[in-house]
Amino acid sequence: MTRAATIFAEATPSGAGALAVIRISGPQARQTLGRLGASVPEPRKAALRHLKGEDGQTLDHALVLFFPGPNSYTGEDVVELHVHGGRAVRRAVLGALASMPGVTPAEPGAFTRRAFEAGRLDLTQAEAVADLVAAETEAQRRQALRQLDGGLSARSEAWREVVLGVLADMEAHLDFSDEAEVEASSPAVADPLTRLLGEITEELAAGHRGERIREGIEVAVVGPPNAGKSSLVNALARREVAIVADSPGTTRDVIEVSLDLGGFAITLCDTAGLRETTDTVEKEGVRRALDRAAAADLSVMVLSGPEIGELSADLERHAAAADLVLVNKVDLLERVPAVVAGQPAIPVSVRSGKGLDRFEEVLAQTVAARYADTVVAAPVTRLRHRDALEQAASALARALGGDMATAPELVTEDVRLAARHLGRIAGRVDVEDVLDRIFSGFCIGK
Ligand SMILES: Nc1nc2c(ncn2[C@@H]2O[C@H](COP(=O)(O)OP(=O)(O)OP(=O)(O)O)[C@@H](O)[C@H]2O)c(=O)[nH]1
Ligand SMILES: [K+]
Ligand SMILES: [Mg+2]
DSSP states (O other): OOOSOOOEEEEOOOOOEEEEEEEETTTTTTHHHHHOOOOOOOOOOOOEEEETTSSEEEEEEEEEEOTTSSSSSSSSSSEEEEEEOOHHHHHHHHHHTTTTTTEOOOTTTHHHHHHHHTTOHHHHHHHHHHHHOOOOHHHHHHHHHHHHTTTTHHHHHHHHHHHHHHHHHHHHHHHHHOHHHHHHHHHHHHHHHHHHHHHHHHHHHHOOOHHHHOOOEEEEEEEETTTTHHHHHHHHSSSSOOOOOOOTOOOSEEEEEEEEEETTTEEEEEOOOOOOOHHHHHHHHHHHHHHHHHHHSSEEEEEEGGGGGOHHHHHHHHHSSSSSOOOOOOGGSOOOEEEEEEEEEEEEETTTOTTHHHHHHHHHHHHHHHGGGGGSSSSSSSHHHHHHHHHHHHHHHHHSSOOTTOOOHHHHHHHHHHHEEEHHHTSSSSSSHHHHHHHHHHHHTO
């Protein structure tokens, strides 16, 4: 792909630092060095250069790298300037670049988009670059790296190969055979497609795990008023995110806080205490609490130790349905029950801190048990992937339900459609309409 514009941007964050990296990509990347009064260094070898402005005054002493295309990140000639990180230095060098004709500031994601367009990365790998830059936890980092290594594209492309193989057979039969033969060949078509549909259905049923690793696993904290839900959330977040007070019904809205638990990104949701109430605001809070508990990936029921003997039927039911049951305020108890609502009770005193470590450990284990293998399996990580798989699955289901003897064209068309949807994942087909959306989510300089 030929492009007129040469683009540049800072690849490092905008605050002051010891160094800043300015990246330049495009046909004029070499010439920008000449215009800065610097000679082009040997490919991929760092060299010290004095960068000069138009008036010949030195702007900075910089380390300069030159990566000739096509074996560069973008596939084009790329220059990196490692300048001193001060604001004035960066502004001066960026200003000098901006004043050069044919050289323009990069849009967000422009470098990676060029890498994709040059075939250096496929679409899931380009997305993985953004995920790796955004990764805050170990699981996010590992999952993004796996995707950058091509794990997800390899899976979706292998699926597509199966479909294309079947499609080739079908088309051959359509062209050269009479109906009897086509019919005889149908089981050979159905077998691989049935197996494939099974695999895709399994991936879709795996509960958004890759997406949860990327976006955060939601854990709802629910329970009766004054059980100590907000106290628990504050203790786990290690800051005062929610108001704690003696009066029941303190928390009304759902309060979210993000934390890293054993390498997983968790969104912890504090909710209103569950009880019958006539207060319309509190009533709304209770409704939201129940909604959240139902929508969350995990729920933790917090009960107050001293009231454990008098649970309402509703609370019993919620506790039985929760993933974990925590009995709080054990500082006020002589004896802690081992089982509540048929669930093992985890004893905690948020006030004294007793049992908190243990609870955190159990929560981390529960999360890991559900999500750890996702990190090695290259799952779908975005709605875009899930949508493509859903469309492919329904096309396959239609094809398998169709009649090859009476309507071979319809069946073939559905198989073709399935291949097309699978090809969308790695960006083999229907690319144009998603590019802007994907790359606008990047930061500038990537
Ligand atoms: N003794 C004792 N008191 C606690 C403990 N944890 C919390 N409390 C107290 O219990 C009261 C209620 O705590 P909150 O954290 O506001 O409880 P909540 O479940 O969020 O309450 P609502 O938002 O009103 O539903 C406060 O006075 C806390 O100080 C504990 O472990 N032991
Ligand atoms: K309270
Ligand atoms: Mg509260």
